[in-house]
Amino acid sequence: MFEGLRKKLSNAVKGFVKTEVEKAEELPAQTIPEAKQNQTAAEPVPGIEQEKAVVHAAQDAENHKVIHKQETAVEQRHVEGSPKAEKREEKLIKLSLTTKIKGAVLGSVTLNDSDIERFVEAMKVSMLESDVSYDTTERFLEDLNSKLKGRKVNSRDIEKEIVGFVRESLFDVLKSAKEGVKIVDFAKQQIASGNTPVKILFLGPNGTGKTTTIAKLTHSFKNNGISVVMSASDTFRAAAIEQMAIHAQRLGVPVIKSTYGADPASVAFDAIAYGKAHGINVVMIDSAGRQETNKNLISEVQKMVKVAKPDLTVYVGESISGNAIAEQIKEFSKYIRIDGIILTKLDADAKGGNALSIAQVTGIPVLFFGTGESYDALVPYSPEFVVNAVMPNN
Helix, strand or coil, rough: CCCCHHHHHHHHHHHHHHHHHHHHHCCCHHHHHHHHHHCCCCCCCCCHHHHHHHHCCCHHHHHHHHHHHHHHHHHCCCCCCHHHHHHHHHHHHHEEEHHHHHCCCCCCCEEEEHHHHHHHHHHHHHHHHHCCCCCHHHHHHHHHHHHHCCCCCECCCCCEEEEEEEHHHHHHHHCCCCCCHHHHHHHHHHCCCCHHHCCEEEECCCCHHHHHHHHHHHHHHHHCCCCEEEEHHHCCCCHHHHHHHHHHHCCCCEEEEECCCCCCHHHHHHHHHHHCCCCCCCCEECCCCCCCCCCHHHHHHHHHHHHHHCCCEEEEHHHHHCCHHHHHHHCCCCCCCEEEEEEEEEHHCCCCCHHHHHHHHHHCCEEEEEECCCCCCECCCCCCHHHHHHHHCC
16 A cells, blocks of 8 residues: 555655765865864864764774775885876775765765755655645645755765655644544444434445445444444445345344335435334444436435434545545535545555545545455554555654
C-alpha cells in the first residue's frame, strides 16, 4: 500500500540529499584559514565546542597520518619539485581536508533556497502523479518549505533530517483534518446509554467491497462483545443477498433478508425491529450500490435514511478510484449526511495518494482502510499509520 507515492517521495528526498552532500564535499579547503589547517589534532578549533574538537581529535590525527603516507607515496613516484607531483600532492591534501570540513569543523549545512525550490517542485510532481489532491499538496509543500528554508542540518545525517521534516509536514497536514468517530467506541457509548439498537447504514457504488466491509466490522463488534444483526437491504444487485447471508453464517450472526426487488427500506425496518425484540446491540444495514449521478437511486437511499434513522452513515469507496471518489462523496453528501469514509482495496492501490487528501477535500473523516479479504484486514485510520507507510522513518 502507498507503494507508488512512497517510492516517488523517497526518490525526491534522495535527489535533494545527494545535492546537499555533493555541495558539502565540494566545499574548497581554502575556506578554512591556513592557520587552522596547520593546527594539530589535539588543539581546540575556535568557534566549535571544546568537546567536539576532542571527540574528533583521534580521527583527525589518523587522517594526518593518511595524508603523510599519500605525500610520501607521491614523492617516491615522481621527481621532487615537478609540476605534476606538486599538483597531485595538492589534490590529495585538499580531498582529505574537504571530507572533514563539514563534519568536524562546520558540522552543518545550510540548505540553499534554490535547492529547496527544486526539491519542493519535485515533491509536488510526485504527489500530484500519485493522486494527492492539488490543495492538499500545496498545503503540505507550504509547510515543508517553511521548515526547510534557511535550515541548518547536520552534515553527517542530512537524509535522516530531511526525512524527519517531510514526516512532520505530512503529519501536520493529516492531523488538521476532522477527526472521525471510532465506531466500536461509539457503539459501546450508545449501548451504555440504552440507545439500542445502534443503526449503521453503508453507502457506496457497486464493487467497492461494501458488503465485505460490513462483515469485517461485524467481526470487530463480536470481538468486543457487541451483538449484531445484518440487514440485507441491497435487493438490487444479483447475489448480494446470498453474499450477506454467507457472511452472517460464517460470523454466527442473524441476517434479515427478503426477495430481490423488495423495498430496501422495509428490509431495514424489519432488521431494526428484530434487533429491538431480541436485545441486539447493532444493526448493520447494507444498501444497493449506486452512482452519485443516478437520481432515482439517490431518492431510494434517502427513503432508507428517513425510515431507518441511522445513527451513523458510512461511505465505502475504493482507494484505487483516485480523485474521482472525492467527487462521488461530495455529490452524495448533498443529499445524505455522511459521517465517515472507509477506503477499501488499499493493498491493491499502486498510488495511494487519495488516502492522504480525501478527508481534506470532502471535509469527511476517514475511519478505516480495507487492506485485504480477511475479516481482520481492516485498519483504523490514523495520521501516524499513513505517515509511517508513506515516509518510513529509517
